[in-house]
Amino acid sequence: MLKIRDFARLGEVSMVTLRHYDEIGLLKPDYVDPDTGYRFYTIDQLSQLHRILALKDLGLGLAQIIKITNEGLSPQALQGMLRLRQAELQQRVQTEQEQIARIEARLQDLEQGCHMPTYEIILKTARPITAVSRRISPVEITHKWDYANALLALMKQYGIKPIDHLLLLYEEFEDENRESELQIAIPVERSKAIALVEKSDGYVELCELPAVPIMASILHHGSPYTTFKTLQVLGTWIETNKYTITGDLRRGISLQRTGELDGYITEIQFPVKKSL
Amino acid sequence: MLKIRDFARLGEVSMVTLRHYDEIGLLKPDYVDPDTGYRFYTIDQLSQLHRILALKDLGLGLAQIIKITNEGLSPQALQGMLRLRQAELQQRVQTEQEQIARIEARLQDLEQGCHMPTYEIILKTARPITAVSRRISPVEITHKWDYANALLALMKQYGIKPIDHLLLLYEEFEDENRESELQIAIPVERSKAIALVEKSDGYVELCELPAVPIMASILHHGSPYTTFKTLQVLGTWIETNKYTITGDLRRGISLQRTGELDGYITEIQFPVKKSL
DNA sequence: TTGCTCCTCACGTCACGTGAGGTGGC
DNA sequence: TTGCTCCTCACGTCACGTGAGGTGGC
Numbered sequence: 078m079l080k081i082r083d084f085a086r087l088g089e090v091s092m093v094t095l096r097h098y099d100e101i102g103l104l105k106p107d108y109v110d111p112d113t114g115y116r117f118y119t120i121d122q123l124s125q126l127h128r129i130l131a132l133k134d135l136g137l138g139l140a141q142i143i144k145i146t147n148e149g150l151s152p153q154a155l156q157g158m159l160r161l162r163q164a165e166l167q168q169r170v171q172t173e174q175e176q177i178a179r180i181e182a183r184l185q186d187l188e189q190g191c192h193m194p195t196y197e198i199i200l201k202t203a204r205p206i207t208a209v210s211r212r213i214s215p216v217e218i219t220h221k222w223d224y225a226n227a228l229l230a231l232m233k234q235y236g237i238k239p240i241d242h243l244l245l246l247y248e249e250f251e252d253e254n255r256e257s258e259l260q261i262a263i264p265v266e267r268s269k270a271i272a273l274v275e276k277s278d279g280y281v282e283l284c285e286l287p288a289v290p291i292m293a294s295i296l297h298h299g300s301p302y303t304t305f306k307t308l309q310v311l312g313t314w315i316e317t318n319k320y321t322i323t324g325d326l327r328r329g330i331s332l333q334r335t336g337e338l339d340g341y342i343t344e345i346q347f348p349v350k351k352s353l
Numbered sequence: 354m355l356k357i358r359d360f361a362r363l364g365e366v367s368m369v370t371l372r373h374y375d376e377i378g379l380l381k382p383d384y385v386d387p388d389t390g391y392r393f394y395t396i397d398q399l400s401q402l403h404r405i406l407a408l409k410d411l412g413l414g415l416a417q418i419i420k421i422t423n424e425g426l427s428p429q430a431l432q433g434m435l436r437l438r439q440a441e442l443q444q445r446v447q448t449e450q451e452q453i454a455r456i457e458a459r460l461q462d463l464e465q466g467c468h469m470p471t472y473e474i475i476l477k478t479a480r481p482i483t484a485v486s487r488r489i490s491p492v493e494i495t496h497k498w499d500y501a502n503a504l505l506a507l508m509k510q511y512g513i514k515p516i517d518h519l520l521l522l523y524e525e526f527e528d529e530n531r532e533s534e535l536q537i538a539i540p541v542e543r544s545k546a547i548a549l550v551e552k553s554d555g556y557v558e559l560c561e562l563p564a565v566p567i568m569a570s571i572l573h574h575g576s577p578y579t580t581f582k583t584l585q586v587l588g589t590w591i592e593t594n595k596y597t598i599t600g601d602l603r604r605g606i607s608l609q610r611t612g613e614l615d616g617y618i619t620e621i622q623f624p625v626k627k628s629l
Numbered sequence: 630t631t632g633c634t635c636c637t638c639a640c641g642t643c644a645c646g647t648g649a650g651g652t653g654g655c
Numbered sequence: 656t657t658g659c660t661c662c663t664c665a666c667g668t669c670a671c672g673t674g675a676g677g678t679g680g681c
Contacts (some may be wrong), residue, residue, distance in 0.1 A: 197407040392635085
């Protein structure tokens with residue numbers, strides 16, 4: 078019979094750990110003195126402790142270890158648990174390696190003096206959106222804001238309210254002869270969108286944006302006509318962090334559109350997926 | 354001014370998260386209604402939230418992010434934090450990859466039917482130990498227990514008590530002409546050990562075992578003369594888990610030495626280090 | 630008046646670590 | 656009697672999630 082200190086030393090665990098294992102029913106002492114509450118362990122129990130520690134070394138949680146050691150777990154179930162744990166670990170290793178790479182990129186930036194980048198890129202998901210939209214040809218692009226306001230005015234006329242921020246949708250084509258297209262889109266309730274489209278003689282379209290699982294997002298402060306540098310930063314980030322732009326629509330979300338152009342704030346989102 | 358729900362949606366975080374950030378002082382709302390307690394955020398604050406999320410994506414903790422964003426942190430300090438975090442991550446990735454490999458080995462075992470191995474190997478450290486020891490030549494090896502008892506008897510005669518379990522130390526030599534040596538060692542207080550050695554006419558030696566950082570440990574149940582299979586299991590584990598046996602002494606720790614030989618329990622420890 | 634939005638506690642998570650305060654056996 | 660060992664709470668960790676119970680504005 079070993080006192081807790083000696084048993085702890087043999088297993089190289091703390092006494093607190095042993096009390097914890099007792100409390101959760103993972104490893105009960107062989108004998109507990111009813112008067113003093115002193116816990117006593119046998120050498121034989123060291124094998125149990127070893128098994129527990131070995132399973133813990135695989136990264137299993139104590140709840141799982143209780144199932145394995147104290148409840149008759151079928152080999153299949155054990156296999157399943159191990160496979161699950163393995164998959165979890167592989168997932169984690171991957172995200173951690175990505176974090177390492179991102180930190181590396183940051184450190185590179187830091188060495189080049191741009192110590193605190195004003196641009197922060199994060200990944201988001203995009204929910205599906207129903208909107209009314211208006212296509213704008215490349216030559217009209219400098220008037221896009223007028224078109225947006227016209228569309229809003231039309232909506233107001235029919236008593237339809239936007240349910241989210243105004244969107245700018247960019248479509249780029251592989252075909253070099255075809256210029257990229259721009260749409261202005263305003264999210265509205267689906268039924269109202271349909272009604273408006275029917276009344277509009279064709280130049281207002283129904284726009285149903287699907288959900289996009291990963292969007293690389295950056296905030297652009299300032300005039301929406303001077304996004305070049307911001308787009309470049311976003312593009313560089315996507316490349317250095319090993320993402321690829323997918324075929325879904327690129328978006329600008331006009332978050333703030335009051336006063337001077339300099340005060341505008343636009344969130345730019347590129348649909349991406351992990352490369353390889 | 355955005356209500357918390359809208360701001361949360363823009364940043365793709367939960368409202369609870371925003372309240373949490375407020376509480377810990379990471380991101381305070383621009384305005385809080387003194388009557389209702391309602392939190393209001395501005396679009397501008399979305400940049401702050403983006404920065405927070407970007408830093409969180411690097412795996413930094415909120416306390417660190419507070420330092421970076423809300424306290425003027427020097428670029429050097431920031432670099433230091435990132436380097437530290439990177440090192441941590443690399444460490445974790447390594448241990449997780451080892452866990453994956455160990456689980457893989459387990460799964461292999463399971464497929465070959467040996468569903469719940471009785472042998473569990475874990476890694477330990479060995480503390481430095483002072484002991485009195487007795488060398489035993491290979492021809493005397495079957496009498497090792499008699500020597501152990503003789504040594505204990507001698508100690509008792511001088512009123513010296515062992516302070517830990519009896520050890521068997523094995524030394525293997527590269528030189529094939531030299532047979533491996535065995536020592537019996539009994540941990541005692543250093544001063545008493547010295548005294549005993551002086552009185553013993555030379556056949557009792559002072560044995561000072563250094564600390565060993567990593568020992569691969571397995572429990573052997575049964576006669577200490579039939580350890581072959583156990584040693585083999587331990588050896589296989591060490592190899593499949595990419596460890597190498599180092600030059601320190603291998604040990605048997607006689608944990609239970611009562612009654613029949615079948616009831617003996619011995620912990621066998623091989624000093625190892627990670628390969629490569 | 631009825632929903633709706635938002636609020637503030639309070640508790641749980643996971644595997645212990647760290648005291649505080651108290652007790653039996655030498 | 657004095658240490659020593661062990662005991663049982665209780666609280667903290669980390670970044671929130673999940674109710675419970677309550678309130679202002681339409």
